[in-house]
Amino acid sequence: GNSVTQMEGPVTLSEEAFLTINCTYTATGYPSLFWYVQYPGEGLQLLLKATKADDKGSNKGFEATYRKETTSFHLEKGSVQVSDSAVYFCALSLQGAQKLVFGQGTRLTINP
Amino acid sequence: KAGVTQTPRYLIKTRGQQVTLSCSPISGHRSVSWYQQTPGQGLQFLFEYFSETQRNKGNFPGRFSGRQFSNSRSEMNVSTLELGDSALYLCASSSGSLDGYTFGSGTRLTVV
Numbered sequence: 001g002n003s004v005t006q007m008e009g010p011v012t013l014s015e016e017a018f019l020t021i022n023c024t025y026t027a028t029g030y031p032s033l034f035w036y037v038q039y040p041g042e043g044l045q046l047l048l049k050a051t052k053a054d055d056k057g058s059n060k061g062f063e064a065t066y067r068k069e070t071t072s073f074h075l076e077k078g079s080v081q082v083s084d085s086a087v088y089f090c091a092l093s094l095q096g097a098q099k100l101v102f103g104q105g106t107r108l109t110i111n112p
Numbered sequence: 113k114a115g116v117t118q119t120p121r122y123l124i125k126t127r128g129q130q131v132t133l134s135c136s137p138i139s140g141h142r143s144v145s146w147y148q149q150t151p152g153q154g155l156q157f158l159f160e161y162f163s164e165t166q167r168n169k170g171n172f173p174g175r176f177s178g179r180q181f182s183n184s185r186s187e188m189n190v191s192t193l194e195l196g197d198s199a200l201y202l203c204a205s206s207s208g209s210l211d212g213y214t215f216g217s218g219t220r221l222t223v224v
Contacts, residue, residue, distance in 0.1 A: 032212075034212055036215075042217055042218075043116075043118075043202055043215040043216050043217045043218045044202065044204075044215040045215070046212045046213070046214065049212050089155065093213075097168065098143065098145065098160040098162070098167050098168045099145060099157040099160055099168055099170070100145075100147075100155075100157065100204075100213060101157070102154060102155040103154075104154045105154060105155075
């Protein structure tokens with residue numbers, strides 16, 4: 001089946017630290033990959049996406065590269081801020097499936 | 113442009129009752145999908161509608177149902193509520209499954 005596995009949280013970092021949240025997937029076809037972020041009390045916001053191998057998605061200083069050979073889509077940011085504290089979800093979507101398959105989420109806390 | 117609007121934001125219901133949640137998608141988006149978010153199970157897909165037709169359904173009991181109207185607005189209904197139905201219900205709209213989904217802020221349902 002199709003699934004997404006994220007590194008377990010919670011993750012706690014100091015401001016300006018380097019962030020990596022690992023994400024690997026299993027899919028029967030060639031998925032599109034997404035990172036969503038959820039702030040307290042809110043829904044999910046699309047952070048970035050990649051639709052084919054070697055694509056790099058980027059937004060707000062966050063980046064992730066679609067690696068087909070390692071079936072990975074790790075999220076990185078060079079210097080995190082307190083405002084980046086949230087829960088991050090990796091997800092995949094297959095053409096024709098009309099749905100997202102989510103990882104379990106990683107809670108990130110940034111301390112000043 | 114306006115985002116995805118879900119109403120109500122909060123609901124408290126008693127076991128055995130039924131509930132209807134509403135979702136208005138982004139203008140022009142014809143696909144609407146629903147997800148249940150709980151601490152234990154994470155984000156789980158409920159169903160997806162496109163042009164008033166259900167195209168995909170998740171692994172939920174028949175107590176969970178939905179529909180979509182000609183203006184793309186969607187409702188989901190849960191009958192005979194159980195305590196375990198307490199969750200954040202998220203609606204998402206899309207112009208295409210590989211383009212990403214835009215989520216609403218969710219409806220927080222508490223069953224007592």
